[in-house]
Amino acid sequence: MGKFDPSTDLSDLSGKVAIVTGASSGIGLYTVLHLVRKGATVYLGARSQSKADQAIARLQSEGLGSSPGQIKWIDLDLTDPRAAKRAAERFLTQENRLDILVNNAGKLISPYGRTADGISDSMMVNHISPFLFTQTLLPLMEQTSADGGDVRVVNLSSEMHEFAYKPRYDSIEAINDDFSSSLMPQSRLYAYSKLANILYTKELQRRLDSTGSKILVTAIHPGSVLTEGTIRMFASFYCGGFLNWLASLFFAIPVVGAYPSVFAAASHVVRRDADHYKGQYIVPGNSVKKTSKDSENMTLAADLWETTQLLLKQLGV
DSSP: OOOOOHHHHSOOOTTOEEEESSOSSHHHHHHHHHHHHTTOEEEEEESSHHHHHHHHHHHHHHOOOSSOOOEEEEEOOTTSHHHHHHHHHHHHHHOSOOOEEEEOOOOOSOOOOBOTTSOBHHHIIIIIHHHHHHHHHHHHHHHHHHTTOOOEEEEEOOGGGGGOOSOOOSSHHHHTOOOTTSSSHHHHHHHHHHHHHHHHHHHHHHHHHHTTOOOEEEEEOOOSBOOHHHHHHHHTSTTHHHHHHHHHHHSBOHHHHTHHHHHHHHOHHHHHTHHHHTTOEEETTTEEOOOOTGGGOHHHHHHHHHHHHHHHHHTTO
């Protein structure tokens, strides 16, 4: 595939509505920028009005183009699934269509923690709350698709999913594993949550296909991108300043790091070649890449789905 340029390779998105989570900075911020420049109304997911206002001001300073769409704030806190569901329900009262959902928000490699409900915060932010957010919005996406809309769900994963070791998702205890008995527990935890993103992508696509739905679901790896979050992560390591300097030489800047997301979300190529892309894992260069053996395990995918639903039921969500 030739070099991708969102300014020329995306169709007009006027009249379309999109949500991008975790969009106050980094890849999410520039995903919003690329979509709004093509005319879409984009809901920018952020945890506070001030973060959203700062992000919107930043985008305006970057330039929104000659015929931009609109940017609106959606108040979204993925540390609490109840908040995630409320955000989705509020959106359903505001819009009568949803064409694009980019589940961009995520917790990077960091120490293990638990939410107020006692659940692994990595799994809550990276999988459980996005699962509930997506499932709550799915009926509207189904209606948009049935009315002729080109509807897409994009889940950000990572090549780190390949480092998940003997993963299990068949119990809440497994979901809450801190991987303290393994080497590099923080990396194992992150890999485990990113594998969950791919398993969810494949299982959601399978379920949609079984009903005849035309919604396309993809997972993407954005590549190595020097986002604000990445800079903070490296800064927390030994020789963090050196690591950030080194990364600045080789990592993509966020405006480019968003390319795989917007390709999956809005390129006409993905719809034209739907059978090639749906349920698949897209990497920089916008090619489909084979994922790990565990990510192809549909028993793992079914376990993840069932345990996520069980957990949410126990939380009363």
